[in-house]
Each structure stands twice: as C-alpha cells, then as structure tokens.
Amino acid sequence: MIVTLAGGVGAARFLEGLIHVVPQERITIIGNVGDDTEFYGLHVSPDLDIVAYTLAGLVDTAKGWGFRSDSFHCQKMLETYGYRTWFNLGDRDLATHLFRTEQLRRGKKLSGVTANIISRLGLDVTLLPSTDDPLQTHVSTATRLMHFQDYMVRYQTKPKVNRVIFKGAQSAKPAPRVLQSLMKADGIIICPSNPIVSIGAILAVKRIRSALKKTEARIVGVSPIVGGKTIKGPADKLMKSLGTEPSAVGVAELYRDFIDTLIIDKVDQKLAPQIRSLGMKTIVSQTLMRTMSDKVHLARVALSEIKS
Amino acid sequence: MIVTLAGGVGAARFLEGLIHVVPQERITIIGNVGDDTEFYGLHVSPDLDIVAYTLAGLVDTAKGWGFRSDSFHCQKMLETYGYRTWFNLGDRDLATHLFRTEQLRRGKKLSGVTANIISRLGLDVTLLPSTDDPLQTHVSTATRLMHFQDYMVRYQTKPKVNRVIFKGAQSAKPAPRVLQSLMKADGIIICPSNPIVSIGAILAVKRIRSALKKTEARIVGVSPIVGGKTIKGPADKLMKSLGTEPSAVGVAELYRDFIDTLIIDKVDQKLAPQIRSLGMKTIVSQTLMRTMSDKVHLARVALSEIKS
Numbered sequence: 001m002i003v004t005l006a007g008g009v010g011a012a013r014f015l016e017g018l019i020h021v022v023p024q025e026r027i028t029i030i031g032n033v034g035d036d037t038e039f040y041g042l043h044v045s046p047d048l049d050i051v052a053y054t055l056a057g058l059v060d061t062a063k064g065w066g067f068r069s070d071s072f073h074c075q076k077m078l079e080t081y082g083y084r085t086w087f088n089l090g091d092r093d094l095a096t097h098l099f100r101t102e103q104l105r106r107g108k109k110l111s112g113v114t115a116n117i118i119s120r121l122g123l124d125v126t127l128l129p130s131t132d133d134p135l136q137t138h139v140s141t142a143t144r145l146m147h148f149q150d151y152m153v154r155y156q157t158k159p160k161v162n163r164v165i166f167k168g169a170q171s172a173k174p175a176p177r178v179l180q181s182l183m184k185a186d187g188i189i190i191c192p193s194n195p196i197v198s199i200g201a202i203l204a205v206k207r208i209r210s211a212l213k214k215t216e217a218r219i220v221g222v223s224p225i226v227g228g229k230t231i232k233g234p235a236d237k238l239m240k241s242l243g244t245e246p247s248a249v250g251v252a253e254l255y256r257d258f259i260d261t262l263i264i265d266k267v268d269q270k271l272a273p274q275i276r277s278l279g280m281k282t283i284v285s286q287t288l289m290r291t292m293s294d295k296v297h298l299a300r301v302a303l304s305e306i307k308s
Numbered sequence: 309m310i311v312t313l314a315g316g317v318g319a320a321r322f323l324e325g326l327i328h329v330v331p332q333e334r335i336t337i338i339g340n341v342g343d344d345t346e347f348y349g350l351h352v353s354p355d356l357d358i359v360a361y362t363l364a365g366l367v368d369t370a371k372g373w374g375f376r377s378d379s380f381h382c383q384k385m386l387e388t389y390g391y392r393t394w395f396n397l398g399d400r401d402l403a404t405h406l407f408r409t410e411q412l413r414r415g416k417k418l419s420g421v422t423a424n425i426i427s428r429l430g431l432d433v434t435l436l437p438s439t440d441d442p443l444q445t446h447v448s449t450a451t452r453l454m455h456f457q458d459y460m461v462r463y464q465t466k467p468k469v470n471r472v473i474f475k476g477a478q479s480a481k482p483a484p485r486v487l488q489s490l491m492k493a494d495g496i497i498i499c500p501s502n503p504i505v506s507i508g509a510i511l512a513v514k515r516i517r518s519a520l521k522k523t524e525a526r527i528v529g530v531s532p533i534v535g536g537k538t539i540k541g542p543a544d545k546l547m548k549s550l551g552t553e554p555s556a557v558g559v560a561e562l563y564r565d566f567i568d569t570l571i572i573d574k575v576d577q578k579l580a581p582q583i584r585s586l587g588m589k590t591i592v593s594q595t596l597m598r599t600m601s602d603k604v605h606l607a608r609v610a611l612s613e614i615k616s
Contacts, residue, residue, distance in 0.1 A: 041410035071381050077403035081428050091399040095385035102349035120389050 002306070003028045003185040003217070007198025008035070008047045009064035009232050010224050011191035012054035015125075017295025018189075019055060021303060024124035028181045030208070032193070033110065033129045034137030034166060034201025037149050039087050040078060042097035043104055046149070047198065048114055048129060049096060056121040064232065067092040086154045111175040128181070130202040133172040137201050138165045148197055157234040161241050164196055166204035174207050182211040187306025190221035192287065194235040195254045196242065212258035220261040220305040222287055222298065223248040227267045231288070247271060252278050261305045263287060263298070281305070310614070311336045311493040311525070315506025316343070316355045317372035317540050318532050319499035320362035323433075325603025326497075327363060329611060332432035336489045338516070340501070341418065341437045342445030342474060342509025345457050347395050348386060350405035351412055354457070355506065356422055356437060357404060364429040372540065375400040394462045419483040436489070438510040441480040445509050446473045447546075456505055465542040469549050472504055474512035482515050490519040495614025498529035500595065502543040503562045504550065520566035528569040528613040530595055530606065531556040535575045539596070555579060560586050569613045571595060571606070589613070 032047040053059040070090025103113040109132040137148040141159035230236040236246040244250040248264040252275040261281040275282045340355040361367040378398025411421040417440040445456040449467035538544040544554040552558040556572040560583045569589040583590045
C-alpha cells in the first residue's frame with residue numbers, strides 16, 4: 001500500500017499521475033480537513049473534494065476545484081437571501097455538500113461519508129480524512145483571528161499572517177485506519193501541498209506526526225516550492241511571514257524529523273547540498289506538472305525512491 | 309385587513325388577482341404547512357413557496373411550482389449519491405430551502421423565516437404558516453400510511469386513500485398573529501384550494517377552526533371543484549374516497565360550520581339551491597382563472613361579498 005498525505009490542488013495533480021502508475025486499490029490518501037467549514041449550513045471539505053473530483057475526472061481543471069462546467073444558479077439566488085457568497089459553490093458541487101451534511105447529521109463520521117463519496121464517484125482509492133474530530137485551521141493577522149478560508153478565499157491571502165493555529169488539534173484523534181496505514185505502508189509520499197496549512201494541518205494531529213517518525217516505511221516528499229515560489233496558493237507567503245525560508249530548504253526543515261527523501265525541482269538544484277546536510281536524501285527532478293506525462297513522471301520518481 | 313387561507317397553486321393564482329385589487333400590506337395569507345417535509349436534509353415548504361414565488365413573479369407558471377427557467381443540476385448529481393429524486397427541486401429553488409433550513413437550525417421559527425423570505429423576495433403581503441409546530445399531512449392507503457408528498461408526487465395520487473391524518477395537529481398551536489388576524493379581519497377568503505388536505509390541514513389546527521367560527525368577519529370561500537372535478541390536484545379523488553360528494557356541495561359541507569358565502573362556478577349553477585339550503589349565501593361566477601383578468605375578476609367577486 002502506498003500512503004500519501006495530501007492537501008488540495010497540487011496534491012490532486014500529483015495523485016492523478018500516481019493512479020496511472022499504481023492501481024487505485026493500492027493507494028491510501030490521508031487528506032486535510034483543516035480547511036473544512038460551513039457555508040449555508042452545509043459542511044464543505046474543500047481539500048477532500050478537490051482530490052475526489054480530480055481523480056474522478058470531474059474537476060474544473062482550469063480552477064483546480066469544483067465541478068467542470070458547473071452552474072452557480074443556487075449561489076446567485078442565495079444572495080437574494082442575504083448570504084455573502086465569496087466562497088463559490090456550484091450547483092453540482094452542492095450535491096456533495098448536501099449529502100455529506102445529511103450523513104453527518106445522521107451521526108455518520110466524516111471518514112465514513114468520505115468513503116461513500118469516493119465509492120459513489122466510482123473511485124477505488126482509499127481517501128481518509130486525517131481526523132473525524134473538529135480541526136480547523138485559523139490564521140492570526142495583525143487585526144484578528146480568522147478561518148483559513150476567510151484568509152484564502154474571502155481576503156485573497158492579502159493579510160499578513162503572524163501565526164497559524166490548528167483549532168482542535170490538541171484533542172483530535174486520527175481517523176480510523178490512518179495510523180495503521182502509516183505503520184504498514186510500503187511507502188509514504190508527502191504530496192506537493194502547502195507544508196504549513198495543508199500538510200501542516202495533517203501533521204498537527206500529534207499521533208500522525210509521531211507515526212511518521214516511527215514507521216519503517218520510507219517517506220518521500222515533493223517540495224511544493226519551486227525557485228522560491230509556490231505554484232498555487234500562499235505557501236511561500238506563509239513560510240516567509242512565519243520565519244521559514246520560502247524555498248525547498250524551508251520545506252526540508254519543516255519535514256526533517258520524519259522524511260527520508262525530498263524531491264526538489266531542477267531550478268533548485270543548487271539547494272541540494274544544503275538539504276542533504278539536513279540529513280535527508282535529495283532528488284532533483286522536474287516537478288512542474290503541466291501535462292499528464294509530467295504527473296506520471298513525478299509519480300515514478302517518487303515511487304522509485306520508495307521501492308529502492 | 310383581508311385574511312386568506314391558502315394551499316398551493318389554486319390559491320396562488322387567486323392571490324395574484326387579489327394583489328392587483330388590494331394593496332399587499334392589507335393582505336394576510338395563512339398558508340398550509342401540512343405538505344412540508346425534508347428532502348436531502350432540507351426543510352421544504354411547498355405551499356408557502358408556491359404562494360411566495362407566484363406573488364413575486366418568479367414561479368414556473370407552466371408547472372405552478374418552482375422557479376421559472378430553473379435548472380436541476382444539483383438534483384441530477386444527488387442521484388449519484390443514491391438519492392431518489394422524485395420530488396423536483398431546482399437549483400434556484402434550493403437556495404430557499406438552504407436558507408430556511410439554516411435559519412430553523414439556528415432556532416428561528418418557521419413564521420419568522422417565512423416573513424424573511426417574503427421580504428427578501430420583495431413582497432409586502434404577510435404570509436403566516438398556520439403553525440410553527442410540526443404538523444404533517446399523511447394519508448392512509450390499503451397497504452400503508454404515507455406522507456402526503458409521497459402520495460401526491462412520488463405515487464402520483466394513484467393509491468386509494470382511506471383516511472387523511474394530520475400528524476401533530478392535536479398539539480399544534482396557531483403561529484403568532486394567526487388568531488389575531490382572523491379575529492380582527494375585515495373579511496376572510498378561503499382560496500380555491502384542496503378542502504381536504506390544504507385548507508383541511510390549516511383547519512386541523514383547532515384554534516384556527518374555532519376562530520373562524522367566532523370571528524365577526526364575513527367569510528367567503530371559492531369552490532375548487534368545478535363540474536365535479538378539480539382544476540389541479542387530487543381534491544375530487546380524495547373527497548370521493550373519503551365519502552364527501554366531489555362537488556361544490558361537498559365543499560360547502562366541509563366549510564358549513566364557519567363560512568358565510570361560497571362562490572361556485574357557472575357550470576355548477578344548478579347546485580346553488582342545494583348549497584343555499586346548507587345555510588350559506590351562494591354566488592355563481594366564472595371561477596376558472598386562465599388570464600390575469602379572470603383572476604382579478606374572481607378577487608373582485610370575493611371582495612364585494614366581504615364588503616357588502
């Protein structure tokens with residue numbers, strides 16, 4: 001079993017390559033729930049859905065989230081009822097949130113509902129939320145504390161972040177099968193996701209981080225920072241404002257307590273010695289994923305490291 | 309203040325005429341909630357919405373319910389998640405149910421949410437649900453007891469009904485302002501709605517029926533049965549199977565304890581003496597509402613009876 005830790009768009013693109021190389025039944029994805037929140041009374045799990053929609057071939061590839069060719073008629077009407085609709089939820093997308101919310105209200109756990117969604121979308125991967133307990137990523141700015149979605153979507157990552165808080169992380173327990181899959185994995189891949197808020201929110205569940213330290217499986221990560229910049233999202237900005245160097249070296253520092261190998265982009269080749277000096281193997285490869293063959297290539301590089 | 313008792317499509321069409329003749333601020337509508345139920349975890353109030361959408365000029369006039377030109381993308385996707393989607397909810401329509409459901413979950417009463425919806429849709433009428441308490445119309449058939457929506461929409465009124473049960477009616481209290489508006493009305497109109505399940509579910513709230521008997525306001529009804537048949541819906545069928553004559557006479561019998569005047573259609577002129585003998589005034593008029601001028605005419609006939 002190949003186990004991956006995944007955030008949103010970057011992870012989903014990497015995983016698209018992985019399912020071309022490894023049978024879906026052999027892939028377990030531990031997904032980020034720190035971005036989860038409620039809109040219009042519905043439980044929305046942005047990162048889990050990005051992964052599911054992408055692997056099911058349903059995602060809006062231009063945006064990286066939501067359904068391809070979705071309409072926004074419900075959302076437009078919600079404005080009439082006074083809702084602020086800065087978080088875009090398409091009409092087809094709403095079906096997922098309605099289903100999830102109803103199941104949760106009936107007492108199902110997020111892990112169970114997620115498995116059901118994956119299966120209904122025709123997928124055979126295992127997608128596990130990091131935890132079934134409430135865990136929300138908040139960021140602290142000069143003026144206030146806000147949910148990550150407010151920072152990310154509503155305020156377009158403009159406020160300067162002083163601190164990231166994973167609300168609930170202290171008491172959050174890993175979802176069923178998470179620890180077991182990490183301990184028994186043939187290999188673990190940290191997808192190219194935001195190391196602070198996406199992978200960071202997964203690692204904030206303490207028993208997950210300690211399992212990564214304990215497991216005998218080899219752990220390989222893909223740096224989401226290329227040439228000092230992030231491909232998508234605010235990873236570079238957040239690293240900088242939190243005092244971590246916004247580079248592959250910074251990523252290596254964040255993961256150094258559990259990672260065996262870090263894959264960095266060709267443009268960062270000069271950083272390889274410095275990363276090696278942190279005690280991990282470093283592989284230089286093309287990590288930008290423009291085409292499916294880029295994705296498959298990167299998956300193969302990561303896999304070769306696990307199997308070696 | 310003109311107070312009306314209203315079900316769904318027939319009432320909404322009548323009320324369209326009424327708001328052309330009487331300022332909206334002078335109209336109070338007491339609406340049926342017996343048809344309310346949950347779909348996909350959302351609280352749906354079909355009759356309240358039909359009235360609101362119709363008066364706001366938003367209704368799909370061909371169907372009589374839902375939004376004009378609505379799309380059904382969410383519903384189609386809900387099938388993927390295993391939902392049976394026999395009750396059609398359009399994407400724009402969903403916004404109303406999301407708003408209502410979220411407000412109810414926050415502890416608001418249905419009457420408060422309904423007032424908010426009416427105002428958000430730009431209307432000045434007062435729409436009151438008959439009760440804020442749970443009251444559900446169920447029908448008993450040879451094989452089982454089912455919610456009215458199952459009978460009406462899912463099974464297309466095919467099963468023979470032995471009995472109609474208003475679940476919760478025993479303890480349901482009239483919503484705020486309902487009794488007061490009936491007692492202080494300048495006149496009361498029973499819209500041409502199903503006397504068994506639409507008006508019947510309102511009358512099932514006991515203090516409403518007794519207020520109708522006590523009020524000094526004149527009460528005029530419009531028979532929804534024309535030539536022994538209903539214009540829309542299963543009123544004739546239900547009356548027959550429950551032992552009431554499916555005719556304007558049957559309607560008169562159902563309302564005879566509180567009504568002053570019944571307006572019947574021209575085609576039923578021959579029934580007028582029989583209805584008069586039940587102790588109420590009877591007016592013969594055109595009651596079919598094909599055009600706006602038909603609706604306005606019928607509203608004027610009803611109003612003249614109240615003011616006389």
